[in-house]
Amino acid sequence: MAVRLGFAPFRGGCLDAIAEALRGAIALIASWDAQLAGIVALSLKVSLSAVFFATLLALPLGAAVAVTRFPGRRTVVVLLNALMGLPPVVVGLVVYLLLSRAGPFGELGLLFTPPAMVVAQTVLILPIIAALCRQAVEDAWIEYEEQLRSLGAGALRAALTLVWDIRYSLLTAVLAGLGRASAEVGAVIIVGGNIDGVTRVMTTTIALETSKGDLPLALSLGIVLILLVLLLNAGAYVVKEAAQRRYG
Amino acid sequence: MILPLKLERVAFAAGGREIVAPLSLEIDAGMSTIILGANGAGKSVLMRLMHGLLAPTAGSIAWNEADPKRVRRQQAMVFQRPVMLRRSAMANVVYALEIAGVARADRRTRATEALKEVGLLALAERPARVLSGGEQQRLALARAWALHPEVLFLDEPTASLDPSATREIEAVIRAFDASGTKIVMATHNLAQARRLGDEVLFIHQGRLVERSPIEQFFKQPSSAEAAAFIKGELPWV
Numbered sequence: 001m002a003v004r005l006g007f008a009p010f011r012g013g014c015l016d017a018i019a020e021a022l023r024g025a026i027a028l029i030a031s032w033d034a035q036l037a038g039i040v041a042l043s044l045k046v047s048l049s050a051v052f053f054a055t056l057l058a059l060p061l062g063a064a065v066a067v068t069r070f071p072g073r074r075t076v077v078v079l080l081n082a083l084m085g086l087p088p089v090v091v092g093l094v095v096y097l098l099l100s101r102a103g104p105f106g107e108l109g110l111l112f113t114p115p116a117m118v119v120a121q122t123v124l125i126l127p128i129i130a131a132l133c134r135q136a137v138e139d140a141w142i143e144y145e146e147q148l149r150s151l152g153a154g155a156l157r158a159a160l161t162l163v164w165d166i167r168y169s170l171l172t173a174v175l176a177g178l179g180r181a182s183a184e185v186g187a188v189i190i191v192g193g194n195i196d197g198v199t200r201v202m203t204t205t206i207a208l209e210t211s212k213g214d215l216p217l218a219l220s221l222g223i224v225l226i227l228l229v230l231l232l233n234a235g236a237y238v239v240k241e242a243a244q245r246r247y248g
Numbered sequence: 249m250i251l252p253l254k255l256e257r258v259a260f261a262a263g264g265r266e267i268v269a270p271l272s273l274e275i276d277a278g279m280s281t282i283i284l285g286a287n288g289a290g291k292s293v294l295m296r297l298m299h300g301l302l303a304p305t306a307g308s309i310a311w312n313e314a315d316p317k318r319v320r321r322q323q324a325m326v327f328q329r330p331v332m333l334r335r336s337a338m339a340n341v342v343y344a345l346e347i348a349g350v351a352r353a354d355r356r357t358r359a360t361e362a363l364k365e366v367g368l369l370a371l372a373e374r375p376a377r378v379l380s381g382g383e384q385q386r387l388a389l390a391r392a393w394a395l396h397p398e399v400l401f402l403d404e405p406t407a408s409l410d411p412s413a414t415r416e417i418e419a420v421i422r423a424f425d426a427s428g429t430k431i432v433m434a435t436h437n438l439a440q441a442r443r444l445g446d447e448v449l450f451i452h453q454g455r456l457v458e459r460s461p462i463e464q465f466f467k468q469p470s471s472a473e474a475a476a477f478i479k480g481e482l483p484w485v
Contacts, residue, residue, distance in 0.1 A: 143331060144331055146296075146301055146325075146327065146331075147327065147330075147331035149301055150299065150301065150324070150325045150327075151343075151344050151347050151348070151391075152317075152320045152321065152347050152348060153347050157347065161333065161343075165333050165334050165335075166334075246375060247334035247335070247375045247377060247378075248334065248375050248376075248377025248378040
């Protein structure tokens with residue numbers, strides 16, 4: 001009897017706490033206070049920069065691996081695929097070691113700054129975009145190869161034509177990279193240090209505030225994060241659909 | 249002139265299986281050559297060897313021209329399933345001209361002329377991939393036409409098309425022939441071979457069994473395999 005009596009209020013209290021946190025979160029989002037806005041802005045800046053640089057490097061890399069034949073190519077393909085699952089904390093640790101004062105790039109003084117976070121996330125998502133791009137270009141290459149060679153296109157020309165022709169499919173690869181970058185905590189918390197107002201992003205704030213017990217802020221950031229990812233994916237879907245209808 | 253094309257003891261094997269047995273032949277300008285045979289006889293592979301998409305595993309293939317760039321430039325190929333880039337019909341033809349090194353200023357004029365030739369001018373700005381199968385194949389022919397090749401290879405160009413689209417394609421192939429382009433076409437369709445060909449190369453299980461003028465091939469084939477193939481394809485004759 002005593003157990004039942006003790007148990008019921010506890011459950012009710014738990015739900016109350018969630019409801020209260022949710023109310024607080026919605027109020028926070030509605031008021032869009034400076035702290036929240038700053039964190040969201042920095043998150044977007046870091047992740048979008050990482051996606052930009054990773055895409056710039058990964059698309060040519062993926063396309064080159066797709067259309068060229070060289071000894072050890074299989075190993076490279078397996079490695080690229082395996083690196084898609086790189087643990088963020090390990091990437092964070094390695095980039096930390098490279099950027100720390102004693103490390104080879106210590107003189108740049110990047111550790112615990114947003115650029116360090118961009119570097120870590122770029123390393124993290126580069127294999128994801130490259131591996132997905134490699135797969136997409138290789139599939140297209142099977143379809144286009146004879147025709148392009150018949151027309152007299154060289155390897156470089158063929159690769160550029162392919163990448164351009166399947167650009168809307170490659171959007172999916174880039175989005176996968178963006179999803180990974182915006183959702184990870186491990187890499188940015190190690191190289192960024194989660195410094196308030198300097199390197200604090202959505203995911204690191206959620207981790208910190210949850211452990212501190214400030215659930216409304218953590219929850220409001222969680223909601224914003226999910227909404228942003230949803231919005232980006234919906235946008236990409238619409239663009240891809242429209243392109244499919246337009247170009248076949 | 250890149251013709252004649254000489255194949256000497258050319259063979260092709262893949263995965264330990266001989267697909268084309270050693271064969272020697274010469275392809276000259278003029279007559280339309282039909283490569284005839286059943287599915288899997290090795291027609292497509294032979295044609296790809298000639299066009300340079302495959303390298304022979306034995307023997308040699310030589311054009312009457314040493315410069316590989318000129319050799320590539322003077323031939324075109326139309327495949328069973330045309331592969332179009334995701335851009336307009338016009339842009340697909342322009343792309344081929346660009347790769348062929350045609351001056352930018354001339355590309356559109358030549359592409360327009362080629363699209364007109366195949367009857368696709370009205371659809372020039374349509375995305376190529378949303379055209380019908382027959383239209384896409386005509387676009388593939390326009391892409392070849394714009395290049396003014398000396399030799400045109402066609403690999404079963406109408407195999408997946410309906411009769412009316414087939415007639416349109418055949419009309420364009422005749423126009424190529426009339427303009428002086430050498431036609432080398434693979435088909436298993438006897439009626440089509442008869443309509444378009446001057447001579448037949450009959451391939452059976454990877455071997456060149458017979459080479460005869462078209463009328464003679466149908467009236468009195470010199471090989472038992474060819475006779476059986478004709479009978480099998482046209483059992484009512």
